[in-house]
Amino acid sequence: MACNSGTCQSGCYRDDTSIGAAESPPVAKKNEPLNDVVNSRRTTEHLDNSICIKCKVNTTIAASTADVSVVDGGGSDAGRFCVDCFRSNLFGKFRLAVTANAMISPSDNVLVAFSGGTCSRVALQFIHEMQTKAQKNFDASRDRALPVFGVGVAFIDEKTCSAVSSGYLDRAIEEMKLIVSDLAPPVKQFHVVPTETIYSPEAGAKDRLNELINAVSDITGKEDLLEHFRMLSLQKIAIEHGYTKVLLGTCTSRIACHVLEATVKGRGYSLAADIQYVDARWKIPVVLPLRDCPIHELNMLCNLDSLMTVEVFNGTRAGINGLISSFVKLLQEENPSRESTIMRTAGKLTPFHFNRMPEDNDYNGQVASRRRQKKYNLKTKDALLIESFCPICNSPLKVSNFETSSNFDNGKTSPNGIGAACCASCQFQVLPKDPSSLENFISLLPPSMVSQAEDGVRLSQRQLREQIEDCLLSDNEDGT
Structure with a gap:
């Protein structure tokens, strides 16, 4: 049996102002008491956000101070x-x-x-x-x-x-x-x-x-x-x-x-x-x-x-x-x-x-x-590789840049040798481009930098010798 506005008990017609609305007694909407619950929950969340998440007791810094700089x-x-x-x-x-x-x-x-x-x-x-x-x-x-x-x-x-x-x-x-x-x-x-x-x-x-x-x-x-x-x-x-x-x-x-x-x-x-x-x-x-x-x-x-x-x-x-x-x-x-x-x-x-x-x-x-x-x-x-370092900034170098053959003589490096031993960044941003200015720049370096460059040259020579050792002749071999 279909319901109508007079016999309906479900309230489906009570909100319809066009059919029998005046005959139905007012009924409180179910969502009205939820407003207080929602407001209470928002207040609780706000209070929870102002409580320290670690100790759960004290208020947070933002909630306890008015000093914006803090x-x-x-x-x-x-x-x-x-x-x-x-x-x-x-x-x-x-x-x-x-x-x-x-x-x-x-x-x-x-x-x-x-x-x-x-x-x-x-x-x-x-x-x-x-x-x-x-x-x-x-x-x-x-x-x-x-x-x-x-x-x-x-x-x-x-x-x-x-x-x-x-x-x-x-x-x-x-x-x-x-x-x-x-x-x-x-x-x-x-x-x-x-x-x-x-x-x-x-x-x-x-x-x-x-x-x-x-x-x-x-x-x-x-x-x-x-x-x-x-x-x-x-x-x-x-x-x-x-x-x-x-x-x-x-x-x-x-x-x-x-x-x-x-x-x-x-x-x-x-x-x-x-x-x-x-x-x-x-x-x-x-x-x-x-x-x-x-x-x-x-x-x-x-x-x-x-x-x-x-x-x-x-x-x-x-x-x-x-x-x-x-x-x-x-x-x-x-x-x-x-x-x-x-x-x-x-x-x-x-x-x-x-x-x-x-x-x-x-x-x-x-x-x-x-x-x-x-x-x-x-x-x-035991598996470490010996690193070479830039004599200016001490950065590790992937490949040795030392020109050992032409810039190393009796344990000393020439200005061009020290320049070549530097990383690409120092060569571009620190070292002068003019050869005479470069020579003067190298002469002004602290002794620790110069000695590091010389140590790096020796290290580079030793690494090179280890790489080609199998191809070198011993002293007792005449090559025949």
């Missing part, structure tokens, strides 16, 4: 973590990098490269916290079997090749000394070393350095050369004062820029060497424990903990480096994960054999080193 930076951790959990998470990245890659052993003496900026300030703070905890464990232990690693701080004074005034730099150095001295014991020695010390105690070192820098016409090449001199200065400090590791505050953001810079400059082969946790191609191994920490997180930590920073030489970069920095900054503003994506993509490159700690560390370091060797498929010591 949470602004393109990252999402301000909306996910509370202050304590954020700090713990960031320090956890640092500590994991140190322990998983055997960066520091109890017997080490670590030199922290300190520029006064955000990255080096956080690196100094974190390594200080690790040292303080190790000191407490040492004091509490009965046998005191494990010593506490030492920490020193180094600042490279680049006023000789920069436009920074002496008065401003002196005030900045005093502020850096105050930062280091305010750290709790163990006491950390603070080294201030000018760049010209790469020439050793030599008369006219400043003039020689300035002349060498001015001989480079390319802006990008000049910046890259200064960066390499900075590393040479740190190595010199570490060797003279007995440091066993050099710790850099290189973060994810800086590595992302370096990846694109190296790609544009034609340094794709050597790129994998520069972005690993460990770089042992230097006499004193270099470690990057902040490799997984983006700059906006480091800035946020400095703001939250009121960590004092000093900006000295961190001006606007020029040339290719400046363009890449601006480009990556725009990418980061569009998507906060762009820097991490660039770094992780480049991290898939196969590391070199020197991207691990030497095997003469303690047993804990050896175990961690073997685990990492298996994880990243690093070559064993």
Whole structure:
């Protein structure tokens, strides 16, 4: 029997105002009480979003502070973590990098490269916290079997090749000394070393350095050369004062820029060497424990903990480096994960054999080193290939570029020989094109660079002899 407006009990006609609507009593719609449920659920979700996802108790940084400078930076951790959990998470990245890659052993003496900026300030703070905890464990232990690693701080004074005034730099150095001295014991020695010390105690070192820098016409090449001199200065400090590791505050953001810079400059082969946790191609191994920490997180930590920073030489970069920095900054503003994506993509490159700690560390370091060797498929010591390095930037070279036959004489290299031994990027951006200017440029190089080029030539000759050894006649063979 078909229903009608008078006998229908299902209510199908009650919403129809054209048929019997006046005869039907008003019925509450089923979706009306759901409005309160929906509003309550939205309120609960809003409250949940303001609660730290780790501790589930405290409010997030974004919800607990009204200071825009603290949470602004393109990252999402301000909306996910509370202050304590954020700090713990960031320090956890640092500590994991140190322990998983055997960066520091109890017997080490670590030199922290300190520029006064955000990255080096956080690196100094974190390594200080690790040292303080190790000191407490040492004091509490009965046998005191494990010593506490030492920490020193180094600042490279680049006023000789920069436009920074002496008065401003002196005030900045005093502020850096105050930062280091305010750290709790163990006491950390603070080294201030000018760049010209790469020439050793030599008369006219400043003039020689300035002349060498001015001989480079390319802006990008000049910046890259200064960066390499900075590393040479740190190595010199570490060797003279007995440091066993050099710790850099290189973060994810800086590595992302370096990846694109190296790609544009034609340094794709050597790129994998520069972005690993460990770089042992230097006499004193270099470690990057902040490799997984983006700059906006480091800035946020400095703001939250009121960590004092000093900006000295961190001006606007020029040339290719400046363009890449601006480009990556725009990418980061569009998507906060762009820097991490660039770094992780480049991290898939196969590391070199020197991207691990030497095997003469303690047993804990050896175990961690073997685990990492298996994880990243690093070559064993027996399977290592001897690498040649650019005498200017120390980048590994895929094929030796040394012209051994015509540019090597009695253990010395000619200017053309050193030029040919450099990587393609340094040949294009650093070395002068004019032969007379090139000869003058080579004569101004620090002795360490010249000796490295000569060692590379000897290495190239030895490799060449090993390749053609089967074709050579022995002394007792007459060839007949």
